[in-house]
Amino acid sequence: MASIRANCRKVICIGRNYADHIAELNNTRPKQPFFFLKPPSSILTAGTGPVLRPKGVSLHYEVELGLVMGKRLVDFDPKDEQGALDAISGYVVAIDMTGRNVQEAAKKAGLPWTIAKGFDTFLPISSFIPKSLIPNPHDATLNLSVDNAVRQSDSTSLMLYRIPQQLAEISRVMTLEEGDLVLTGTPKGVGEVKDGQVMRAGISVGGKAINQGEIEVLVKDRTDGRFQFVE
Numbered sequence: 001m002a003s004i005r006a007n008c009r010k011v012i013c014i015g016r017n018y019a020d021h022i023a024e025l026n027n028t029r030p031k032q033p034f035f036f037l038k039p040p041s042s043i044l045t046a047g048t049g050p051v052l053r054p055k056g057v058s059l060h061y062e063v064e065l066g067l068v069m070g071k072r073l074v075d076f077d078p079k080d081e082q083g084a085l086d087a088i089s090g091y092v093v094a095i096d097m098t099g100r101n102v103q104e105a106a107k108k109a110g111l112p113w114t115i116a117k118g119f120d121t122f123l124p125i126s127s128f129i130p131k132s133l134i135p136n137p138h139d140a141t142l143n144l145s146v147d148n149a150v151r152q153s154d155s156t157s158l159m160l161y162r163i164p165q166q167l168a169e170i171s172r173v174m175t176l177e178e179g180d181l182v183l184t185g186t187p188k189g190v191g192e193v194k195d196g197q198v199m200r201a202g203i204s205v206g207g208k209a210i211n212q213g214e215i216e217v218l219v220k221d222r223t224d225g226r227f228q229f230v231e
Helices: 004-008 021-022 081-087 100-109 114-118 163-173
Strands: 011-015 032-039 049-053 057-059 063-069 088-095 139-144 150-153 181-183 198-207 215-221
Touching: 032 057, 032 114, 032 163, 063 139, 081 088, 081 163, 088 181, 088 198, 088 215, 163 181
Parallel strands: 011 181, 049 215
Antiparallel strands: 011 032, 063 088, 063 181, 139 150, 139 198, 198 215
């Protein structure tokens, strides 16, 4: 488990890749894939502790399918679907935690989102999922519940931009390296979590849940005063 974090040099996140999620946040649909970064230090591997909410931060969950890169890609051809799958060593389920009010304040000020996305513990991930368990990453169902109430449940077939195009767009700008993690976007249903709540996320194929993709993580408020957001 720890090797995913140890081998990851960067986490690249595709934004606004599900139409209903774009609508629920009143965002504009992108004309091409766009992406942002989370630091590897935000990765929270299974069983290593809770997600920590900084004081004053409205903390939102976003479940995503993560791609663990297995080879180096530069200027990848978006039409090469088999090549895209061959470049992936496996998958993870990830929860892209977001400080929503921090993000909105940054947007209004024309500033980057890095703080909203980059806190320690802001990327819980599952165990490594072998490719054999997800033969078609565009035909799986992501789910997330909070305190046993289902909040997100949608098919990866709803992605606006498929994985080959995502990898192409990223690799035109920066080299994708072995061990890098690519998050492919979140479906509708994102929302806030607070101290003491438990998030559970997973993925299923053909109606069958994949055990390696299960995440269960507690949310706790930070008490160390390390960061405080004041609007």
